[in-house]
Amino acid sequence: MKKIILILTAVLALAGAADAKWWIFGKSKDEVGLKYLYINRLSADETGPKFKIFRETLGSDGLVKITGRASTGKSAVGSVRISLDNKGTWSDVKFADNGTFEYAFKPETGRTYAMLLEITDTAGKTNKVEETRKELTLSEESVQAKVKETLDAMFDAYSKENLARFMGYVGENFAGDKAILERAVKRDFDALSNISLRYTLNNVASGAQGRIFVSVTYNRMVFVNKTGASTQDTGSTEFVFDSNEGKLSLYSMKQPLMFGLSDAENVATGVVQGNTSAALVLDDSGNIGDGGTLVTINCAAGTWPKYTFASGAKTCSAGGGGADIWFYDETIPYLMGFSANERTFMDTLAALSGGEVKDPAGYAAVGVVSDSGAGYSYCFQLTPDFYCVEMVSAKPTSTSENVSFKVKKY
Secondary structure (H helix, E strand, C coil), X not given: CHHHHXXXXXXXXXXXXXXXXXXXXCCCCCCCEEEEEEECCEECCCCCCEEEEEHHHCCCCCCEEEEEEEECCCCCEEEEEEECECCCCCEECCECCCCEEEEXXXXXXXXXXXXXXXXXXXXXXXXXXXXXXXXXXXXXXXCHHHHHHHHHHHHHHHHCCCHHHHHCCECCCCCCCHHHHHHHHHHHHHHEEEEEEEEEEEEEEECHHHCEEEEEEEEEEEEECCCCEEEEEEEXXXXXXXXXXXXXXXXXXXXXXXXXXXXXXXXXCCECCCCCCCCCEECCCCCEECCCEEEEEEEECCEEEEEECCCCCEEEEECCCCCEEEEECCCCCCCCCCCHHHHHHHHHHHHHCCCCECCHHHHCCCCEEEHHHCCCEEEEEECCEEEEEEEEECCCCCCEEEEEEEEEEC
């Protein structure tokens, strides 16, 4: 699996960033809406209806940049428009065939911009515009120095494996549960040493309840105690801080995580869009893992276990005989076959990995993996996403049938 992930990372680095999760402005697979939205490299899914931008964090051009991706289900994007004055006027936004778009404007201090986005597909269907509303203001306040001071202290305490000092910067209402984070960080210290963390501050903004939203680009190197090897990763991630009487305390973090790698599922509150390399994740045995999720499905004899990629739903269907595992894409009601390009992608992975990757059912159906697949990894594309499945255990022939596999989305 590790070899495949390295190959797939290289492929995707050329192909561009993967999709983020559906977010609150447009979540239905058939609705016109947004898959994601960023304001100056900060995701807008948690900030609330009001978004304060600090002038000191703007680039030399002084621009606010709004980027995102429109989604129209099975239709194509027909137009993207933006209003900054509560629908008083609209501006056309340039967009790519895949729905990604970018818009920039130069804000004025003290003015409130009532931003709304309108997405229309080629059939004339439009998103729920009011659900995209954000009130943007530009502030002359100085907050960057306070954020950098807090991050520097946290990174230093973590690198020196000082648990008590590190936890002093975590708020009591930490979104992922402070006690869980403390246990996870302690496991990090047990598994890792010579931790080196460097970062560049990308942007800072203020949102709901006065919380401070922070985006950074990082470079990390660690020594894995169990294997005696060093490893590193780079990427972008986000933090949210509470502000109380001038002191910042950590409220939440997104993946890739800087802290609490051993329990990412319970520590992180989301995933940052746009990273092209695999982030470090610690497994239960103290090894650096690939971040794949272990899935186990229990089905009675005579049924087929099913797994739906986008939602992670697990079901059992009667009448299948229990011979295969069926994988589905949430956006369509049937299994997808390989296109010519997908077959080339599959063959390339197989060749580069020494034959460890094999195609399920001779490319006849993308979603069928037989019992004999235990120990193999299967990679395929369910447009626009790539997935790899590593078979951990095939089903035994008994009345209680179990199957386990790891799944990772790129």
